[in-house]
Amino acid sequence: LEEKLIFEQGQPGRTGVDLPEPKGTKSRLGGLDRDSDVGLPGLSEPQVVRHFTRLSQKNYGIDAGFFPLGSCTMKHNPRLNEKVARLPGLADLHPMQPESTVQGALELIDQCAHWLLVLTGMPAVSMSPAAGAQGELCGMMAIRAALDARGENRRRVLVPESAHGTNPATAAACGFTVDSIPATEDGRVDLAAFEAKLGDDVAGIMLTNPNTCGLFERDVRKIADLVHEAGGYFYCDGANFNAIVGRVRPADLGIDAMHINLHKTFSTPHGGGGPGSGPVVFSEALAPFAPIPYVVKKGDGFHLVETADEEDGMKPFGRLKGFHGQMGMFIRALTYMKSHGADGLRQASGDAVLNANYLLARLKDKLSVAFPGYCMHEALFDDGFLKDTGVSTLDLAKAIIDEGFHPMTMYFPLVVHGALLIEPTETETKESIDQFCDAILSLVAKAESGDAEFFKNAPYLTPRRRLDETAAARKPVLRWKPETA
Amino acid sequence: LEEKLIFEQGQPGRTGVDLPEPKGTKSRLGGLDRDSDVGLPGLSEPQVVRHFTRLSQKNYGIDAGFFPLGSCTMKHNPRLNEKVARLPGLADLHPMQPESTVQGALELIDQCAHWLLVLTGMPAVSMSPAAGAQGELCGMMAIRAALDARGENRRRVLVPESAHGTNPATAAACGFTVDSIPATEDGRVDLAAFEAKLGDDVAGIMLTNPNTCGLFERDVRKIADLVHEAGGYFYCDGANFNAIVGRVRPADLGIDAMHINLHKTFSTPHGGGGPGSGPVVFSEALAPFAPIPYVVKKGDGFHLVETADEEDGMKPFGRLKGFHGQMGMFIRALTYMKSHGADGLRQASGDAVLNANYLLARLKDKLSVAFPGYCMHEALFDDGFLKDTGVSTLDLAKAIIDEGFHPMTMYFPLVVHGALLIEPTETETKESIDQFCDAILSLVAKAESGDAEFFKNAPYLTPRRRLDETAAARKPVLRWKPETA
Amino acid sequence: MRYLPLTRADRAAMLDTIGASSVDELYCDVPDGALLDAPVDLPSHLGEMQVERDMMALAAKNMGASSVPSFLGAGAYRHHVPATVDYVIQRGEFLTAYTPYQPEIAQGTLQYLFEFQTQVASITGMDVANASMWDGATSCAEAVLMACRATRRKKAVLSGGLHPHYREVTETYCQYSDTEVAGRDGHPEHQATAEELNDLIDDQTACVVVQYPDVFGRIQDHTQLADLCHAKGALLVVVFTEAVAFGAVKSPGSFGADIVCGEGQSIGNALNYGGPYVGLFATTQKLVRQMPGRLCGETVDQDGKRGFVLTLSTREQHIRREKATSNICTNSGLCSLAFTVHMSLLGEDGYRRLATLNHENACKAADAIDTVGGASVVNDSFFNEFTVKLSKPAAEVVEALVAKDVLGGVPLSRLYPNRSDLDNYLLVAVTETNTDEDIAALASALKEALA
Amino acid sequence: MRYLPLTRADRAAMLDTIGASSVDELYCDVPDGALLDAPVDLPSHLGEMQVERDMMALAAKNMGASSVPSFLGAGAYRHHVPATVDYVIQRGEFLTAYTPYQPEIAQGTLQYLFEFQTQVASITGMDVANASMWDGATSCAEAVLMACRATRRKKAVLSGGLHPHYREVTETYCQYSDTEVAGRDGHPEHQATAEELNDLIDDQTACVVVQYPDVFGRIQDHTQLADLCHAKGALLVVVFTEAVAFGAVKSPGSFGADIVCGEGQSIGNALNYGGPYVGLFATTQKLVRQMPGRLCGETVDQDGKRGFVLTLSTREQHIRREKATSNICTNSGLCSLAFTVHMSLLGEDGYRRLATLNHENACKAADAIDTVGGASVVNDSFFNEFTVKLSKPAAEVVEALVAKDVLGGVPLSRLYPNRSDLDNYLLVAVTETNTDEDIAALASALKEALA
Incomplete structure (x- = not known):
């Protein structure tokens, strides 16, 4: 049975809610009373329950199976976190309640901040950013504000080629120009090239570490020293912080700012595209520029600073979103952190790295490994092993779907040809990694045997087969419209 | 991917809970400390989440689609009911708390009882029975107790051929013998046959009304009068009460006892096989024999009577279950009743009957209707229309599965050859009934066209195809056992 | 109404197809005068928010067992239920499914039932288990009836250590089927020996029923009793109310029990003020065809793949009618799912550790209570529940504790209203949910109440 | 640890396959001294029950907005969310999915996004909408940046009726991109006319931003302003904070708005102490390729069946990098699902009735407040929120109300800390969740506080 759109299922006069009959009060809407239908269907x-149940059945989630999407960190989302986030004393708080009525909420934010500070070793954190990308914005704006405060007009930001697209987009949004740094043969920043690009117009570097090739940047301290010597700041993209939580403190690497994707690192659910949350930790140098609002301890209680000029020494660069950050995500992340504890978090990152290296070891003879050595939390391959098979990375990924797995990340990072980036995460069993590797290896054997046609038409068993993305973009249909008679 | 049993997935040392380390207190277990493994797997x-998610994906429920299982009343299960049942002030009550701490719970039971009494017009109700079948037991035991109190040794119970299997099983469990009453050509009790069977050894009649053919027993009042004149009692199986709620009060038909399946009538979820709840309403004659415990008003509050001899005039026949009934189901049923209100309940039964008759009207020309006239909440067909096609009722039902629907009830009631009993319920739309009817009609056309082989092998698209039930019963494997080396 | 999709236009069109002029016409078989022409005298429909408020107001009139230190047991136990359990049982594919009579589209339900049966058989130490009963008390009654069928005898001997509700339900079930129920009164300070029970076994005795741990919390070895029963051709039925116990004590199967049954609420299920709960029922391979209730079995499908089906249904009422092994139909499906999920999370290590923690907490509480003047623990052995003798009537003491926001236990007078010799005894249960603060609060409140 | 499945044996076997001696060895690229050899100074892991207790203790230190009469708005509104909504968004297939980059196995997410986009476009009266932004304030900032891109101009005029947070966020976003932000201060007793705003529009003005209803609750017709903007080549951006309002008032699209954006929290989402919320963003067909954020579009699959995909991603950062229309990546997926489900339940009739009920309740509250000495409603027009002038500083009054267990509103001093002329104004929001008793409690508490 195909599931129609709600707009195709409704009937006038049907409704899914029972609301009291209005009393017919004379309206005070300034004469702007709605005088036409909105155009919503009645179900x-x-x-409604059946519609969304059926839609959900066309989706694949972590709960349904192995989801090794590299760089996305699709780890288990505990139900405890969902339960706690729905406690009436937490979910049902209005952001503008008087401070005296939300002391528990402020304490919770402070506790969450404390865990982040201890885990990163950094002195300050802004809890405000709505997602990782806004975290980047937060960090880069703080750098811009710090430069402005120094009266320096540095505008060039160095970004490795392998960076997430958000990095250059963020830098541009803060008025910086982007200068790419090439990678070395072994997938790290080319230190010489980097050093050559330094200069007194350099605002700083945006470096992902562990990087998007799943590798730890060996020279990270040297990079930090060099950029500092050159008068710039070190922004670290913390998207891969999950590989080192509890084992390496970013503060010990010399960074000035780093955002933390709570969903990747502390398992707030990705939800098919959010909501995220991207707190940013800061060095002493950048701390004063953190945006409003923020929580401070005051006497026995907690206080929310909502104005720029309230605290001595603080020079907030502004405000990033309405109200005080993604509270619902703080609750989940704190629940996750408390559940793991210092020991469990350390174990989690170690297991994530162990799982990735195990997968690498099992596949490295058949697939072409992009860079030598151990990986961190994800293993990167290029499409060399598919050469002459007529099968592309995309084809292979689509064939994996039919085996009951979510595909890995494809064609990212861009520094590798036909990249396949595989991140099992720590919550997978050895058995499920083995199953996945067995499936990949048999597909590779199939590809080598010359059955390219099979791959070109995969997947076969999904609710929809390959979709025509070109047609969608050429003449975009972005909404339902009633058929005109 | 096949989903293995948990016993095949576990690893020693793995666990899904974190419990504190025991302190090593010296045990006081009477020397019976467990000294061997239990044999449970570690996940x-x-x-665990993935396992049960995947299992659930192999199930079909009302949420997934049309579920016209006749006599089972698979109507919408509102999530509000689930939410309310989980309020800590209701879910988290211990059954042995002092009365002063559970006044709200007792009031809730009393409210639920009140709705049932008003809807049935009866003077008394026992909330105790755990499910419909226990409700029957409750009613028949009350009859037995009343007869015993009268000093009469009546042991014969009249049961129509079309009755649910629970009816004779219940009568037998109460020490009665069962005497079958035949049905008339039009699917009702044969009044003459019934009258002929009456006598001074007759304890009473167990009659389902509306009956299991989906028909209202036209002569129900005469039946009541006759059985009463003969000195017997009228037990009504209320499984189909949902067809007449708010429109006909059983009290007005002369019944002495009737159980109400809360899941069929008031939408507590069936849950793949329970839990149920089967309150029984009683006439004045039987009321004194209702089992303990029960709630009474006392001053400003409510009191739970837990002993047989506490209340004057009451002669409880005993106790049917631990504690006080299926509280969780009362909460859901009361939430459902309040949501509908007197007007909505009346509408619901009317819509259920309307939907069934619409389905009957749409199918009657192609399928063979078992009995003439309007039906109540379900439409009954026999397999006459499949004659000479080589397709059985079962085959047709299995083919329906592939169309995306749950099959109807098959081969019940037994009074009809190859019965198909279809109950759409009031929560289905006209559109979904139309879809179902279209699918049935096209399958019937296919059957008539001679493609019996197609039907014999249906279903094709399900997680499992037809299962070998004979093998299962011949050498029952009822549990997993470790492979012996 | 939000659940009812038919619109006025739908109704008109449908009546037209039917050829009826009104919905009332469809009720033409209802006798004169019995068809109501207006809603009954009850409130009108309400929106979700209003209903929720109504129900919350009722909830607010109760003292939730989790909102205060709570030590209630006597057949129902407060344990922590992991959030995963509640998530799983609310999934529509489980919640809104029917009994798995169409196995092709019910493998989810069937497979977990098979897992459930295996778990129940494992913890009880028996060969096989069924797919659940309504609760512990009805399981006990069904066990007695089953023993009578299996032995073709008509008498059951119930130990005094059996929960009074279980005894009452068993008596109720037996009273109209010519089955005699014998036994002796229980007492927390006298435990019947195997020999004493043996004296009650005669050649009409189908079974002896003992509870383990018993209603007063005591733990007794029933190996000898099993032998005595078997020597006289009777079955030993072992009943339990606390399914967590088997993580710490020897299984009834190890004694030679023939039927083991009891309450499964402790695993995965909330207190729910007494229901719905889930009856567990296990037996030996030999007796499997005498079992009441549903059974799920392994088989293969047309393509040779492993699958599961309900089986041996020739025992059941819908096939066998008045000759069925029981009239049970709907059982405790969703509660058994909760049990299965929780048990899967626990696993071998978690289940055993949970039991150990319960016992350790109970030891701690027993020691604390023993320091209170006017209170003394009478049990030599116990798992997570024991009986305390007080210097005052326990019901009064419990009320005094309520005033101090402590739910202190179940007075035996609540279970044995006609046994005034038990008025001063209090049954105290302690689980992993009780903190040290809870235990201290109980001891201190008891001290005040008994002063 | 319950989430971590690797056993000691697994780890050993895996290290063996890898050929490493320890997990630490895998971290060999970490600089000397930076690899910690022990857990950091934070508490150890805790069981589910302990964590839950910790978090419940924090929750208990708050006064829940549903536990007392509550009249807070100013950009976040308490509405009743049907139980169905929360059930749907917790289904694992939605909750644990990723951004739908693999459309073959993400049609569930994609189809609801298509439905969401249609709903948002419908209520705003616009041609198209995107698949959500982070919240209303960031939507507003993105709208200004989009207007600058579309017009190739560098100035935005913000009306004084715009929520101060929205203004601050917009200023923050604009400050480093050479975009000038102009506008005037707002005042609850003076509403800027179209002409006054027109004076601020020059040939560098990309857009004028107005809020509808505005932050003080007023409702103004912006048809004339749209015309004035368009005449000067600027766009009209209409911002909203209360998505329920469009069930009662004319849509911004009907004024000729070019971009309509705002907060969607009111539909389907809890208050959550300020987040996560869901930014709505709609525009005209003409401007669609300038939109920030994700877009879901209809297409067909290989077999010709209708399906949905993310489209026009050449606007986005992962393709276009520094030339992207925005850096937004993860948006508010699950919040937009909650919106879609709730809106589907409401439907045409429910949505409009909900709006009417909000307005009627607000009218009732306004009348009740007007009877209180020292309090007067300043609005001529409003939807479900209005400004009250008090005889005392509003912040003090609000604290006095807290003492009476009433959350009475948002003092303007909280939103405008540097505007002492606004100290005596209180913003009061009233929704369908406020009962007559709530309103009476507010009036009576206000009376006492102002006496």
Whole structure:
């Protein structure tokens, strides 16, 4: 049975809610009373439940199976976190309640901040950013503000080629120009090239570490020293912080700012595209520029600073979103951190790295490893092993779907040809990694045997087969419209 | 991917819970400390979530689609009911708490009882029975107790051929013998046959109304009068009460006892096989024999009577279960009743009957209707229309599965050859009934066209195809056992 | 109404197809005067928010067992239920499914039932288990009836250590089937020996029923009793109310029990003020065809793949009618799922550790209570529940504790209202949910109440 | 640890396959001294029950907005969320999915996004909408940046009726991209006319931003302003904070708005102490390729069946890097699902009735407050929120109300800390969740506080 759009299922006069009859009060809407239909369909509650149940059945999630999407860190999302986030004393707080009525909430934010500070070794954190990308914005704006405060007009930001697309986009949004740094043969920043690009117009570097090739930047301290010597700041993209939590403190590497994706690192659910949360830790140098609002201890209680000029020594660069950050995500992340504890978090990052290296070891003879050595939390391959098979990275990934797995990340990072980036995460069993590796290896054997046609048409068993993305983009249909008679 | 049993997925040392380390207190277990393994597998929490998610994906429920299982009343299960049942002030009550700490719970039971009494018009109700079948037991035991109190040794119970299997099983469990009453050509009790069977050894009749053919027993009042004149009692199986709620009060039909399946009538979820709840309403004659415990008003509050001899005039026949009934189901049923209100309940039964008759009207020309006239909440067909096609009722039902629907009830009631009993319920839309009817009609056309082989092998698209039930019963494997080396 | 999708236009069109002029016409078989022409005298429909408020107001009139230190047991136990359990049982594919009579689209339900049966058989130490009963008390009654069928005898001997509700339900079930129920009164300070029970076994005795741990919390070895029963052709039925116990004590199967049954609420299920719960029922391979209730078995499908089906249904009422082994139909499906999920999370290590923690906490509480003047623990042995003798009537003391926001236990007078010799005894249960602060609060409140 | 499945044996076997002697060896690229050899100074792991207790203790230190009469708005509104909504968003297939980059196995997410986009476009009266932004404030900032891109101009005029947070966020986003932000201060007793705003529009003005209803609750027709903007080549951006309002008032699209954006929290989402929320963003067909954020579009699959995909991603950062329309990546997926489900339940009739009920309740509250000495409603028009002038500083009054267990509103001093002329104004929001008793409690508490 195909599932129609709600707009195709509704009937006028049907509804999924029972609301009291209005009394007919004379309206005070300034004469702007709505005088036409909105155009929404009417469905009963059972229809709505069935519709969204059926839609959900067309989705694949971590709960359904192995989801080794590299750089996305699709780890287990505990239900405890969901339960706690729905406690009425937490979910049902209005952001503008008087401070005296939300002391528990402020304490929770402070506790969450404390865990982040201890885990990173950094002195300050802004809890405000709505997601990782806004965290980057937060960090780069703080750098811009610090430069402005120094009266320096540095505008060039160095970004490795392998960076997430958000990095250059963020730098541009802060008025910086982006200068690419090439990678070495072994997938790290080319130190010489980097050093050559330094200069007094350099605002700083945006470096992902562990990087998007799944490798630890060996020279990270040297990079930090060099950029500092050159008068710039070191922004670290913390997207891969999950590989080193509890084992390496970013503060010990010399960074000035780093965002933390709570969903990747502390398992707030990705939810098919958010909500995220991207707190940013700061060095002493950048701490004063952190945006409003922020929580401070005050006497026995907690206080929320909502104005720029309230605290001595603080020079906030502004405000990043309405209200005080993604509270619902702080609750989940704190629940996750407390559940793991210092020992469990350390174990989690170690297991993540162990799982990735195990997968690498099992596949390295058949697939082409992009860079030598151990990886961190994800293993990167290029499409060399598919050469002459007529099968592309994409084809292989689509064939994996039919085996009951979510594909790995494809064609990212861009520094590798036809990249396959595989991140098992720590919550997978050895058995499921073995199953996945067995499936990959048999598909590779199949590809080598010359059955390219099979791959070109995969997947076969999904609710939809390959979709025509070109047609979608050429003449975009972005909404339902009633058929005109 | 096949989903293994948990016993095949576990690893020693793995666990899905974190419990504190025991302190090593010296045990006081009477020397019976467990000295061997239990034999349970160890799974992590992510494994458990994934396992049961995947299992659930092999199930079909009302949420997934049309579920017209006749006599089972698979109507929409509102999530509000689930939410309310989980309020800590209701879910988290211990059954042996002092009365002063559970006044809200007792009031809730009393409210639920009140709705049932008003809807049935009866003077008394026992909330105790754990499910419909125990409700029957409750009703028949009350009859037995009343007869015993009268000093009469009546042991014969009249049961129509079309009755649910629980009816005779219940009568037998109460020490009665069962005497079958035949049905008329139009699917009702044969009044003459019934009258002929009456006598001074007759304890009473167990009659389902509306009956299991989905028909209202036209002569129900005459039946009541006759059985009463003969000195017997009228037990009504209320399994189909949902067809007449808010429109006909059983009290007005002369019944002495009737159980109400809360899941069929008031939408507590069936849950793949329970839990149920089967309150029984009683006439004045039987009321004194209702089992303990029960709630009474006392001053400003409520009191739970837990002993047989506490209340004057009451002669409880005993106790049917531990504690006080299926509280969790009362909460859901009361939430459902309040949501509908008197008007909505009346509408619901009317819509259920309307939907069934619409389905009957749409199918009657192609399928063979078992009995003439309007039906109540379900439409009954026999397999006459499949004659000479080589397709059986079962085959047709299995083919329906592939169309995305749950099959109807098959081969019940037994009074009809190859019965198909279809109950759409009031929560289905006209559109979904139309879809179902279209699918049935096209399958019937296919059957008539002679493609019996197609039907014999249906279903094709399900997680499992037809299962070998004979093999299962011949040499039952009822549990997993470790492979012996 | 939000659950009812038919619109006025739908109704008109449908009546037209049917050829009826009104919905009332469809009720033409209802006798004169019995068809109501207006809603009954009850409130009208309400929106979700209003209903929720109504129900929350009722909830607010209760003292939740988790909101205060709570030590209630006597057949129902407060344990921590992991959030995963509640998530799983709310998934629509489980929640809104029917009994798995169409196995092709019910493998989810069937497979977990098979897992459930294996778990229950494992913890009880028996060969096989069924797919659940309504609760512990009805399981006990069904066990007695089954023993009578299996032995073709008509008498059951119930130990005094059996929970009074279980005894009452068993008596109720037996009273109309010519089955005699014998036994002796229990007492927390006298435990019947195997020999004493043996004296009650005669050649009409189908079974002896003992509870383990018993209702007063005591733990007794029933190996000798099993032998005595078997020597006289009777079955030994072992009943339990606390399924966590078997993580710490020897299984009833190890004694030679023939039927083991009891309450499964402790694993995965909330207190729910007494229901719904889940009856567990296990037996030996030999007796499997005498079992009541549903059974799920392994088989293969048309393509040779492993699958599961309900089996041996020739025992059941829908096939066998008045000759069925029981009239049970709907059982405790979703509660058994909760049990299965929780047990899967626990696993071998978690289950055993949970039991150990319960016992350790109970030891701690027993020691604390023993320091209170006017209170003394009478049990030599116990798992997570024991009986305390007080210097005052326990019901009064419990009320005094409520005033101090402590739910202190179940007075035996609540279970044995006609046994005034038990008025001063209090049954105290302690689980992993009780903190040290809870235990201290109990001891201190007891001290005040008994002063 | 319950989430971590690797056993000691697994780890040993895996290290063996890898050929490493320890997990530490895998971290060999970490600089000397930076690899910690022990856990950091934070507590150890805790069981589910302990964590839950910790978090419940924090929750208990708050006064829940649903536990007392509550009248807080100013950009976040308490509405009743049907139980169905929360059930749907917790289904693992939605909760644990990723951004739908593999459309073959993400049609569930994609189809609801298509439905979401259609719903947002419908209520705003616009041609198209995107698949969500982070919240209303960031949507507003993105709208200004988009207007600058579309017009190739570098100035935005913000009306004084714009929520101060929205203004601050917009200023923050603009400050490093050479975009000038102009505008005037707002005041609850003076509403800027179209002409006054027109004076601020020059040939570098990319857009004028107005809020509708505005932050003080007022409702103004912006048809004339749209015309004035368009005449000067600027765009009109209409911002909203209360998505329920469009069930009662004319849509911004009907004014000729070019971009309509705002907060969607009111539909389907809890208050969550300020986040996560869901930014709505709609525009005209003409401007669609300038939009920030994700877009879901209809297409067909290989077999010709209708399906949905993310589209026009050449606007986005992962393709276009520094030339992207925005750096937004993860948006508010699950919050937009909650919006879609709730909106589907409401439907045309429910949405409009909900709006009417909000307005009627607000009218009732306004009348009740007007009877209180020392308090007067300053709005001529409003939807479900209005400004009250008090005889005392509003912040003090609000604290006095807290003492009476009433959350009485948002003092303007909280939103405008540097505007002492606004100290005596209180913003009061009233929704369908406020009962007559709530309103009476507010009026009576206000009376006492102002006496």
